Amino acid sequence: MPEAPLLQVTGLVKHFPLGGGVLARPHAWVQAVSGVSFAVGRGESFGLVGESGCGKTTVGRMILRLIEPTDGRIEFDGQDILQLSRRQFAGLRRRMQIIFQDPYSSLDPRMTVEQIVTEPLRVDRRAGRRERSTIAVGLLDKVGLRAADLCKFPHEFSGGQRQRIGIARALCARPELIVADEPVSALDVSIQAQVINLLQDLQQEFGLSYIFISHDLSVVEHICSRIAVMYLGSIVELASAGSFSREPRHPYTVALLAAVPLPDPHRQSTAVPLEGDVPNPIDPPSGCPFHPRCRYVFNRCPVEKPPLVPAADGHLVACWLNDGRGVE
Amino acid sequence: MKRFFHNKNFTVGFVLSLVVVIAAAVSLLWTPYDANRMNARDRLQGPSWQHPLGTDQYGRDTLSRVMTGSVNSIIVGLVTVAIGLTLGVGLGLISAYFGRLADEAIMRFADLLFGFPAVLTAILITSILGPSMVNAMLAIGIFYIPVFARLTRAVAMVVWEREFIAAARACGISELGITWRHVLPNILSPLLIQGTIQFAVAILAEAGLSYLGLGTQPPHASWGRMLNEAQTFMDTNPWMAIFPGLAIAWSVLGFNLLGDGLRDTLDPKMVRVR
Numbered sequence: 001m002p003e004a005p006l007l008q009v010t011g012l013v014k015h016f017p018l019g020g021g022v023l024a025r026p027h028a029w030v031q032a033v034s035g036v037s038f039a040v041g042r043g044e045s046f047g048l049v050g051e052s053g054c055g056k057t058t059v060g061r062m063i064l065r066l067i068e069p070t071d072g073r074i075e076f077d078g079q080d081i082l083q084l085s086r087r088q089f090a091g092l093r094r095r096m097q098i099i100f101q102d103p104y105s106s107l108d109p110r111m112t113v114e115q116i117v118t119e120p121l122r123v124d125r126r127a128g129r130r131e132r133s134t135i136a137v138g139l140l141d142k143v144g145l146r147a148a149d150l151c152k153f154p155h156e157f158s159g160g161q162r163q164r165i166g167i168a169r170a171l172c173a174r175p176e177l178i179v180a181d182e183p184v185s186a187l188d189v190s191i192q193a194q195v196i197n198l199l200q201d202l203q204q205e206f207g208l209s210y211i212f213i214s215h216d217l218s219v220v221e222h223i224c225s226r227i228a229v230m231y232l233g234s235i236v237e238l239a240s241a242g243s244f245s246r247e248p249r250h251p252y253t254v255a256l257l258a259a260v261p262l263p264d265p266h267r268q269s270t271a272v273p274l275e276g277d278v279p280n281p282i283d284p285p286s287g288c289p290f291h292p293r294c295r296y297v298f299n300r301c302p303v304e305k306p307p308l309v310p311a312a313d314g315h316l317v318a319c320w321l322n323d324g325r326g327v328e
Numbered sequence: 329m330k331r332f333f334h335n336k337n338f339t340v341g342f343v344l345s346l347v348v349v350i351a352a353a354v355s356l357l358w359t360p361y362d363a364n365r366m367n368a369r370d371r372l373q374g375p376s377w378q379h380p381l382g383t384d385q386y387g388r389d390t391l392s393r394v395m396t397g398s399v400n401s402i403i404v405g406l407v408t409v410a411i412g413l414t415l416g417v418g419l420g421l422i423s424a425y426f427g428r429l430a431d432e433a434i435m436r437f438a439d440l441l442f443g444f445p446a447v448l449t450a451i452l453i454t455s456i457l458g459p460s461m462v463n464a465m466l467a468i469g470i471f472y473i474p475v476f477a478r479l480t481r482a483v484a485m486v487v488w489e490r491e492f493i494a495a496a497r498a499c500g501i502s503e504l505g506i507t508w509r510h511v512l513p514n515i516l517s518p519l520l521i522q523g524t525i526q527f528a529v530a531i532l533a534e535a536g537l538s539y540l541g542l543g544t545q546p547p548h549a550s551w552g553r554m555l556n557e558a559q560t561f562m563d564t565n566p567w568m569a570i571f572p573g574l575a576i577a578w579s580v581l582g583f584n585l586l587g588d589g590l591r592d593t594l595d596p597k598m599v600r601v602r
Binding site for chain 2: 061064066090093094096097098100101102105106107108109110111119120122123166169170173
């Protein structure tokens with residue numbers, strides 16, 4: 001990891017109120033994210049993996065301040081963005097962009113492709129009409145669409161093409177960091193590979209940093225250099241992509257990896273599948289959030305929440321078993 | 329455009345409304361007779377070549393008066409819908425965006441207005457403010473505010489949840505800019521549909537108020553007013569009532585069908601809002 005990370009997230013927390021109204025207080029809080037910390041270097045791809053509902057999307061959106069965090073620090077290029085006023089943040093905003101999961105909901109159906117991809121230019125109105133058009137053509141070319149597509153509307157495109165339009169829009173602001181929130185989950189497998197390759201090419205060309213959010217470990221392993229696994233609002237393991245799959249340490253990671261199908265008919269899966277459901281984030285378990293489903297649970301687990309600390313091989317693991325033995 | 333005319337409702341409604349609009353436009357430049365000129369010799373006539381729709385008790389030409397009356401009706405429709413749209417959409421957007429206290433206050437205010445019987449209250453308002461066309465439009469327009477406010481709130485809330493709103497925020501567009509560039513265009517078609525239907529309702533309501541003498545004042549031609557005057561002569565000269573009555577039915581039917589047709593083509597999923 002480079003010395004000065006582009007993005008440093010420390011102790012990020014988000015609780016959503018549940019119920020309540022004008023007069024009534026919320027009767028419960030959803031603890032979507034409870035204390036997440038990580039750093040992303042320049043030009044790095046950082047993966048955020050977890051089941052649906054584990055808070056990974058909320059983390060991604062908080063980084064762009066699309067959701068205001070309840071607590072924590074987010075430093076972008078050395079600046080604490082949560083301390084900035086909306087106006088001050090506007091300047092930083094262009095340096096961070098987001099790609100959404102649903103290519104249907106993320107493009108305004110009433111706008112042409114040209115209007116969509118040049119939307120970031122609207123803010124400072126510097127670019128004239130002709131200039132916007134030229135920029136739009138360039139952007140479409142970068143993502144593999146044709147200039148003739150400029151005047152079309154989103155409904156005239158397939159899911160993969162729509163996702164390319166979304167990527168072009170993100171690129172328009174010339175960002176340094178792109179939060180890719182499940183960018184390929186809604187696409188066919190054949191299209192997924194194309195979009196992932198496109199994202200990698202663009203990273204090379206523009207030196208982008210990615211925060212790649214996905215529930216699909218194989219996709220994240222392919223594109224990311226470091227991966228964090230989230231469970232119920234906390235990071236349970238953080239490691240480089242290679243060692244990650246060879247030597248998972250947290251019991252949850254082991255189970256996740258076991259769930260990835262292997263293209264080898266002779267290899268028998270040895271792992272026991274996870275039992276039970278993800279606990280309710282309104283009323284999360286005490287201590288380690290994973291303990292009700294963990295095979296190795298012992299008396300300390302329900303009492304104390306394990307911190308995310310380095311293990312022998314450089315993995316950061318949040319597990320009381322993490323005393324160098326690993327999980328076998 | 330072609331897909332609109334595949335819809336029967338739209339096509340019929342379009343033709344009927346177009347006739348009304350053309351009649352109104354022509355009457356601004358030309359009518360067969362001066363709509364307000366009396367002619368004692370030609371009183372209370374039935375249809376003839378000279379007066380295709382007959383004449384009234386002062387010998388005024390009914391065709392000319394029906395044509396002039398259509399201008400009146402269209403103005404009432406436009407103004408009342410404009411009042412409802414500007415205030416209703418504004419309140420609805422505020423309600424949808426801020427939620428909580430603002431939403432509660434605005435929606436309870438809308439409920440309050442809905443609680444009054446519209447026509448009775450319109451009568452009350454015009455009797456307090458004094459009978460005139462402007463006051464009639466005000467009275468009708470006020471009741472359109474909650475109609476559009478509720479509709480706007482409902483559809484705008486859905487649009488604010490879409491991901492392209494988050495994308496626009498990430499691009500740095502201000503909340504007001506998002507409202508203008510993304511929310512408004514996406515709620516336009518339900519508003520257009522509702523507007524057309526309310527237009528028809530306004531024509532009927534104004535005719536009702538004028539019939540009661542609370543709307544357009546004599547000698548100006550208004551379909552409701554004409555019905556009122558014809559009432560006395562129903563036995564001797566029913567034509568006097570038939571043609572303005574037909575004009576009302578024609579235009580209300582026309583704009584209603586137009587609205588239904590618009591809804592069928594623009595928004596097949598749209599939920600009916602009162």
